[in-house]
Amino acid sequence: MNKLYKIIILCLVVCMLVGICVACENTKYGPIGTTEDKDKEAVNNGGLIVRQGKYVYYVNGMDSTSNITKPEDNYFGKASVKGSIMKSEIGEDGTIKSTDVVVPKMIYTTATNGGIYVYGEWIYYLSPSTKTDNQSNVLVDQLVAARTKIDGTKTQEIATFSATDTKYVFTQNALVYYEGTELKKVGYSADSVDKKASTLSGEVSSVLFTEKSSVVFFVKATENDARQNNNVFAVVNGEVKEVVTDATYEGSDSDLSKQYVFTLLSYDVKENVLYYTKAGSNSAASAATYGYEFGEDFSFNPEGEKKFATSSLSTFVSLGFDKGLLDMSATSLKLYKPIAENAYVNDTETYATLAATGAKIVSVDDTYMYYVLSNVLYRIKYADKKAIPDKISDDTINTSWLNISVLDGYMYYIDNTYSYLFRMDLDSYNPVNNGENDSKISGEIVSGTRRAAVSKDEDGEITIKYVSDDANEEGVRYYQLPKFMTESDVKLYASALYDADEEEE
Numbered sequence: 474m475n476k477l478y479k480i481i482i483l484c485l486v487v488c489m490l491v492g493i494c495v496a497c498e499n500t501k502y503g504p505i506g507t508t509e510d511k512d513k514e515a516v517n518n519g520g521l522i523v524r525q526g527k528y529v530y531y532v533n534g535m536d537s538t539s540n541i542t543k544p545e546d547n548y549f550g551k552a553s554v555k556g557s558i559m560k561s562e563i564g565e566d567g568t569i570k571s572t573d574v575v576v577p578k579m580i581y582t583t584a585t586n587g588g589i590y591v592y593g594e595w596i597y598y599l600s601p602s603t604k605t606d607n608q609s610n611v612l613v614d615q616l617v618a619a620r621t622k623i624d625g626t627k628t629q630e631i632a633t634f635s636a637t638d639t640k641y642v643f644t645q646n647a648l649v650y651y652e653g654t655e656l657k658k659v660g661y662s663a664d665s666v667d668k669k670a671s672t673l674s675g676e677v678s679s680v681l682f683t684e685k686s687s688v689v690f691f692v693k694a695t696e697n698d699a700r701q702n703n704n705v706f707a708v709v710n711g712e713v714k715e716v717v718t719d720a721t722y723e724g725s726d727s728d729l730s731k732q733y734v735f736t737l738l739s740y741d742v743k744e745n746v747l748y749y750t751k752a753g754s755n756s757a758a759s760a761a762t763y764g765y766e767f768g769e770d771f772s773f774n775p776e777g778e779k780k781f782a783t784s785s786l787s788t789f790v791s792l793g794f795d796k797g798l799l800d801m802s803a804t805s806l807k808l809y810k811p812i813a814e815n816a817y818v819n820d821t822e823t824y825a826t827l828a829a830t831g832a833k834i835v836s837v838d839d840t841y842m843y844y845v846l847s848n849v850l851y852r853i854k855y856a857d858k859k860a861i862p863d864k865i866s867d868d869t870i871n872t873s874w875l876n877i878s879v880l881d882g883y884m885y886y887i888d889n890t891y892s893y894l895f896r897m898d899l900d901s902y903n904p905v906n907n908g909e910n911d912s913k914i915s916g917e918i919v920s921g922t923r924r925a926a927v928s929k930d931e932d933g934e935i936t937i938k939y940v941s942d943d944a945n946e947e948g949v950r951y952y953q954l955p956k957f958m959t960e961s962d963v964k965l966y967a968s969a970l971y972d973a974d975e976e977e978e
Contacts, residue, residue, distance in 0.1 A: 498603060500549045503625030505560055505573045511594040511623060519588040519642070519685050520878035521894060522885045522919075523596075529563050530596055530623070531885065532556065532580045532589060533920055533957055534893035535874050538613035538637075541579065544603040546611075549628060550577045554957045555893065558589060558596060559920050560623070567881060567898070572921050574957065575625045582616060583637045586684045587875055590643040593663060595620040597643035602633065618648050620661070629666050632659045640680060644687040647711040649673070651680045656691055658711060673713055678703065683740035684876065688771075690737050690747060695719055701754035702732035707771050716773045729755040736760065741791045748798070750785040760785040762809070766794050781809045782819055790834055790842075799837075799855065804830055806855055825853050825860040833872040836879045836899075843899065845870050845877070848889050852902070865902045868895070868916045885919065891962055893955065894919045922953035927967045935964045935971065950974065 510526025517523050522531035536556035541547045558576035561569045578600040580589065590597040602615040616634040618641065621627070631648050634641070641650040647658040656677050657670040680691040689708040695701070697719055705717040717735065725731035730753035738748040745767045752760035762782040765773060781798050786809065789798040797810040806824035828846060835843040835850070842855040848869045854860040869889035870877070878885040879899070888895040895916035904912045926938045926949050937954065944951065952970045954963055 498544075498548045500621075500628040501626075502550050502577065502628070503575070503622070505575045505625040506562075506571075506623075508594045508622065508624050515591040517685065517878055517880050518590045518592075518687075519586065520880075520885070521588060521875050521887070522878050522880055523589060523591045524563065524880060525591050525623070527562055527564075528623070529561050529569075529880075530575065530589065530591055531559055531561070531894055531919060532875065533559050533574075534891070535871065535887050536579050536581070536892070538579070538581060538601050541601055541603075541611050541613050544605060544611055547579050547601055547603050547613075552578050553959055555959050555962065556580050557957075558598060558621075559957065560625075561920070567883065569919060569921060572956065573625075575623065576621045576628075578619075581637065582639075582641075582875075584640050584682075586682055587641075588878075591623065592643070592645050594623050596623055597631075597648070599634070599641070601637075618643075618650075618659075620666075629661075631661065631666050632670060640682045642682050642687050642689060644711055649687075649689055649708055649711065651677065651682075651691075654678070656680060656689070656708065658708075660711070673708060674706065679737060681737040681740060683742060686740060686742035688740065688742070690716070690740065692735055692737060695732075700725075700732055701729065701734075703734055705735050705737070705749075705773075709771055714771050716771060721773060722775055729753060734760075736785070738762070738787065739789075739791070741794075744791075744794050746791065746794050748781075748789075748791065759783070762786045762798070764791075764794060764798075778814070779811050780814055780816065781811055783812075783817060784819075788830075790837055792837065799824065801827075801832060801834075802830065804828070805858075808856075823858050825855050825858055825862075827851075827853070827862065833877065835877050835884055843879075843884070845872050848872065850884075850897070863902075863904060864913070865904075866897060866913050866915060868897070886916070888916065888918075891958070891966060893958060893962075918955045918958075920955065920957040923956050925952055925954045925967070926950065927952050927954075927971055929968070929971055935968050937963065937967055 513526035515523050515525045522529055534555045545551050556579035557574050560575035561572040580598050581601050582599045597620045599616045599618055601613040602617050604612045618631040620629055639650055647660045649658045654677050655675050656673040658673050659670045660667045677691045682689055691706050692703050694703050707714045707716050722731045732754040733751040736750045740747050746764050748764045750760040750762050764779050788802040789800045792799050797808050800807045805826045808822040810820040812820050832844040832846045841852050843852050850866045851862040852865050853862040871887040871889040882900040883896045884899050885896045896919050897914050897916045902914050924940050924942050926940050928936045
């Protein structure tokens with residue numbers, strides 16, 4: 474009887490614990506629209522916004538983990554709309570139509586090149602943990618990698634990261650991430666997720682997660698104690714490929730100058746080109762900057778390397794494997810053209826001059842470079858050394874979080890005033906008389922607005938009353954206010970519009 478009693482008690486405890494876990498966070502949600510475009514290819518994976526067919530999925534804004542003071546602050550369906558993933562239908566003319574919250578969780582990461590991904594019928598993202606320590610502090614410095622169906626009806630956890638700056642990429646079939654000195658992956662299929670992570674490679678000395686690409690490059694020291702070089706590898710479709718090995722450079726066994734130490738710089742996914750510096754292991758060797766254009770199998774042949782600078786460049790934009798690298802380390806832009814392997818002098822050309830260093834590049838085409846400097850958007854004819862930058866907007870743009878995205882002619886960015894996702898139609902900028910006329914463009918909040926009557930009392934308290942689109946009572950101030958904004962933020966937004974009107978009166 475005592476044994477049976479213990480079994481009954483144990484079963485009750487287990488049931489209670491399961492009940493508590495389910496009660497903690499219910500991920501049953503939706504449906505939000507349909508999954509009709511699940512077979513369409515996703516565009517701009519890894520950015521602030523991803524398009525799949527006629528739908529776009531995007532991060533509504535940048536919120537702070539300090540706002541999560543108790544677990545339910547980030548429970549699925551209870552989290553603030555600031556930082557949630559939205560789903561909108563987008564018209565052929567670029568207009569945003571119906572909008573809903575599809576992932577009601579805070580999206581967060583401090584990793585470089587972080588973003589959201591869409592594959593098939595799943596959205597992939599990172600969100601702060603809702604677990605607590607033994608003092609009931611929410612462990613927001615841990616991130617949960619998860620996926621939610623594009624109609625919001627199902628969510629699955631994939632992995633937990635111990636730090637918010639963990640580097641990662643979601644691929645078609647696996648989450649790949651770098652933790653400690655190990656490169657790991659968690660596989661998944663259309664229906665299920667692997668129960669635990671596997672190690673792709675250990676003793677990794679450095680790793681390059683590449684923007685808008687699922688390819689990951691990494692470097693490891695040689696396993697031969699008689700050598701001093703390191704070697705380069707790539708993770709392609711979840712599998713590790715050797716790129717540069719001890720045997721790649723002929724004669725390296727007896728020549729230290731050919732035992733190269735690689736430093737990975739950047740990867741151009743459009744041209745499939747990896748940029749890096751390498752230096753011989755002998756003390757007299759200095760690092761030079763190179764690029765290599767891969768084929769589909771990511772094999773490497775030293776004869777295909779292209780040298781761009783006799784020194785190590787680190788702040789540059791590729792203008793094309795054949796054209797060269799645009800160095801942005803100084804205010805005066807400089808193009809480094811390809812040079813011979815035995816060249817000791819760089820082949821450079823001076824381009825335009827910016828007001829300061831530290832520009833955040835938005836996009837570069839054959840003529841113009843769009844960039845953000847001191848939170849303001851500019852455009853310049855970068856190849857013209859006499860060119861004067863055009864300040865094309867007065868809006869303030871955040872560059873401290875996820876990378877700015879350009880999709881179908883629109884620039885998507887986090888507004889620096891309210892920290893929500895806005896967009897600008899870059900194609901609408903059309904300066905007249907060399908910019909002498911006021912032709913600046915403005916952004917609009919992506920998640921949409923609704924009409925409201927706004928008033929302010931003697932104490933400065935703002936009152937907002939949402940009305941129909943055709944409301945037009947005399948003497949009432951009407952504004953288009955964001956639909957998916959927190960109550961405190963929308964009051965600040967409305968107050969700014971109200972005050973601006975008063976100043977003009």
